[in-house]
Amino acid sequence: MLKAGRSQEEIRRHNLGALLRQVHLGGPVSRTVLADRMGLNRSTIMALTAELTSAGLVREERPTDTGRAGRPSLVVRPESDRVYVLAFDVRVDRLVAARVGLGGTVLERMEAVRPRAGADLDDVVGVLAGFARRLHREASPEAICVGVGAAYCGMIRPGDGMVRFGPNMGWVDQAFGAELGHRLGLGLPVAVGNEAHLGALAEHERGAGVGFDNLVYLHGDVGVGGGIIVGGKLLDGDGGYGCELGHMMVNPHDGRPCGCGSRGCLEAEVGEQALIDAAGRSADLFGREGVRAVVEAADRGDLRARDALRRIGDWLGIGVANLINLFNPGMVIFGGMLREVYPGAAAQVRDRVEANVLMISRKALLRTSALGDDATLIGAAELAFARVLASPLEVLAQGDAVPGRGPVPARATP
Amino acid sequence: MLKAGRSQEEIRRHNLGALLRQVHLGGPVSRTVLADRMGLNRSTIMALTAELTSAGLVREERPTDTGRAGRPSLVVRPESDRVYVLAFDVRVDRLVAARVGLGGTVLERMEAVRPRAGADLDDVVGVLAGFARRLHREASPEAICVGVGAAYCGMIRPGDGMVRFGPNMGWVDQAFGAELGHRLGLGLPVAVGNEAHLGALAEHERGAGVGFDNLVYLHGDVGVGGGIIVGGKLLDGDGGYGCELGHMMVNPHDGRPCGCGSRGCLEAEVGEQALIDAAGRSADLFGREGVRAVVEAADRGDLRARDALRRIGDWLGIGVANLINLFNPGMVIFGGMLREVYPGAAAQVRDRVEANVLMISRKALLRTSALGDDATLIGAAELAFARVLASPLEVLAQGDAVPGRGPVPARATP
CATH class of the missing domain: 3.30.420.40 (ATPase, nucleotide binding domain)
Known part of the structure; x- marks a missing residue:
């Protein structure tokens, strides 16, 4: 818990990593901007860049066209091919x-x-x-x-x-x-x-959630998993097994059976099979393809498919409202099959958030994954x-x- | 996000604070133990202690009786009276x-x-x-x-x-x-x-949760509030309004009305009035005193009071199971009026945890607050x-x- 001061060597290593992270996550960037973002002076940035360049991790280039007169500042790029x-x-x-x-x-x-x-x-x-x-x-x-x-x-x-x-x-x-x-x-x-x-981490670093230090990512397929970023870090809990939002009990009264042995878990109510069953298509559809078929049917105006999406949205909304009350996140992101389901279920989700989330926390944005299935x-x-x-x-x-x-x-x- | 290396002055201030925190939270302690716990050498500890002593924050004393031969190590104490x-x-x-x-x-x-x-x-x-x-x-x-x-x-x-x-x-x-x-x-x-x-913070630093970096504290009175420690820090969320576990929807089917305008929230199902109503005592009992009366009646064998506690335990158990799945905490702590309610409701809570929590996360200890109402x-x-x-x-x-x-x-x- 108590860290003593860091040595010069530790500081140097920290700064090398921090600079590389800037270039890795933010893309090509000038030394001037790096100095500004990292709060270090330009000569330190130059020394760090030189070390990373000679290690073959980054290279420095003149930008192709700055559109401005004068000598352009060199741009530091990651060695993506190497x-x-x-x-x-x-x-x-x-x-x-x-x-x-x-x-x-x-x-x-x-x-x-x-x-x-x-x-x-x-x-x-x-x-x-x-x-x-x-x-x-x-x-x-x-x-x-x-x-x-x-x-x-x-x-x-x-x-x-x-x-x-x-x-x-x-x-x-x-x-x-x-x-x-x-x-x-x-x-x-x-x-x-x-x-x-990992989906949460990716959305946080490169997707819909960039800049959001508190976010909830729901990932649907057969079940529903979660990744929750709290204060910029993935919530892991004591053993690393936290974020199991799919087993949040949302329907204790007459819930569908869940793979975990319980009933009425969020994933039992909003997973792939729940949607397909609600749409009355369990005889001919299955898995992700089945979900897509139901969503497409709803898009074409099929009433039963639309109702199925709304039903899913209602349970999903209860889960999302609970999560917003608990985490006060800036954003909730729907990934995996929920990315496809969400648009047709959004009205119900928003209604539940409106009804169940304390007003003060209602600002959370609801978004679909920017990175998609990858x-x-x-x-x-x-x-x-x-x-x-x-x-x-x-x-x-x-x-x-x-x-x-x-x-x-x-x-x-x- | 990116911190450059810290100056010597920052390191010194950090270490002064860290030493004072050791003495503040851990009580009187020898310099030897401090050096060990903080990973600093004894001369640094001596210099830091001297600064804190001259500022009047700590004092050094010979321990009253070490039970060991030889010159005893000086003990650093907080200046609690001053x-x-x-x-x-x-x-x-x-x-x-x-x-x-x-x-x-x-x-x-x-x-x-x-x-x-x-x-x-x-x-x-x-x-x-x-x-x-x-x-x-x-x-x-x-x-x-x-x-x-x-x-x-x-x-x-x-x-x-x-x-x-x-x-x-x-x-x-x-x-x-x-x-x-x-x-x-x-x-x-x-x-x-x-x-x-703050109850969560106190239990984490001085109560039942000392040493647990991931814990959930439920605080009951009229409503139910929460404090959740994630990785040693209080979960606050974007605006500081996280941890609102009292408004987790646990009974969407025929839930009791909640002060928030919704129905079936955890606090509506397990707060003071829910217990008193379930015990059929709403005509003569109210508030914390009322809760105490129901708990005492149950202790004396009153069947209706016992059933009321079990009913509360069932809803409380759903909430606790959800929280364990989400946070994978080392401990769940019941505070406020839930501290008095929990013993009579523990069997139901444990049953729900058993039924709804993924096996791998079931290790969480369930405990009542060690610090009580304070x-x-x-x-x-x-x-x-x-x-x-x-x-x-x-x-x-x-x-x-x-x-x-x-x-x-x-x-x-x-």
Whole structure:
């Protein structure tokens, strides 16, 4: 709790990371602006930039056209093609992988439908490792991989990426992070996070929630997960298992059965199947495609589909109102399938917020995800970048980064 | 967001505050233990202690009896009699004030029943200022007042202590903090907080929740307020109005009307009147006394009173389960009237937690408040101490502290 003063070396490392983070999240920026944003003088910025440049993390360029007379200030850019991470996303219905460059550019992306059966740890990790080989192969020879991150649709133990509970795939205590790290053979740790947590992080850093230090992100698919940013940081709780807003009881009277064994949980009332059932389409529709079909039917004027969306909106509104009362957030973001559902359910959600939220907290904006279905993937990439942003030079110097091309595993762990 | 390195002066101030906080919260402690806890070397600890001693904030003493041979290490104690704050607590049913010494010792305490009528800002501030005069008068001539804090049963705007909404007293946008500061005439700012927020802070720092960085505190009286500690800090949200767990909708089907205009809110289902009504005693019982009578009747075996407690426990359990799923806390603490209600409702609460909380988060301990009805008052004192703990010497040097005895207002503001 009590930190003594930091050493000069710590301060330097902190500032290197802070500068790199500015460039990574904010994009190309002049030294002048950096000095201003970071509250440091220009000579310090110059020294820091020089170190990051010689490490190959950023480069300085004349801006193409400033539209102003005089000598333009140099612009600092992330080396997006040279420095990248691997990001994976294990979703309910598919497996996704991407090579994401510093600065957040998705350089390459691939995905496969997840087979309904045979999705044990070994299968999943095998597919992801195959993706990784292809992604590395496409990287330029000088490119280096500085981290690996993965989103998973379940409860993740922080630290080692153990999947404690992955209801959609029937996983309990599966060493996903360790096993993926082993199979990749890069000698890099794999940082794993819950998909909704990472979706929240991505929306906060690069999506609809930029600039909002208090926000609630609801991520819908089969169930409903959540990621909640409190004071700029993800709420994790004692074990890292917080934000489980999908199991908030909203309908104790005659609630639908929930996968958790209870009834009337938010996810039971507003998840994919609830919408499809409410629309009377359970015989012919299923999953995300089914949700889309109901939403499209409502758009075409189908009354039963419209009613189904309103019904979902009513329960969703109770949950959202509870969350606004608890968190007093600046924004609530609807992601995953809720992004598609929300427009047709918004009136009911707003009514509930109006009725149940104390007036003083009603200012929260209600928005759909800006990053769409890749919010979770982008969150996984940000998780992977965390190490290099924390200590830029150390990660490179310690060889904790591996060439993109060449035989993989390049430095296999035993 | 991006802090550059701290100067030596900032580090020194930080360490002075950190050492004072150790002594304030942990009580008398040897320099050796301080060095160990703070990760600083003994000569630094000695220098810091010397500065705090000469400022009159701590003193060093030989321990009375260590039970060990050899020269005992000096013990650093807070100057509890010399350095104090004024703490106020505006509760639904009473006004409380105390002089609290550094180290958290309640040196003197007084209270008055709040008149049901005529409780406008002027009345309340008048009573509190009268308390303050008496409290100052009893202080020793060398004693100094270093801060003023107040808990209020309503929504408070951080910064200026404006009561945005105080439903129990019908207050809307009343400048409570400013007006109390003016009437006290001490030249000290008055820090005001919501009662449940401050109860949570007090339990976290000095009560049942010491050592728990993630905890939920529920404070019941007419309504139910909350204070939620996330990662060691009070959750406040964008405007400071978070933690409103009393308006979590738990009974959307046939809920009791709530003071907020909605129905089925947690506080409508588990507040004082809900219990009294459920016990069939609304004709003869009222308020906190009424709650106590129902609890005592249940203790004597009255079946209707027992059923009433169980009914409350059922709704309370839904709310608690939702909170555990959201916050994954180490502990949930029941304060205010819920402290008296909880024992008779615990079985139902535990059943709900068992049924509705994901197994992985079920470890949260359920406890009653250790500080009892004064949790909020003690929280107000801690709020008042915050300034001197942040910059111990500055607060004293700038004359932002006033002698205890002598004519009050000693340095009246215009």
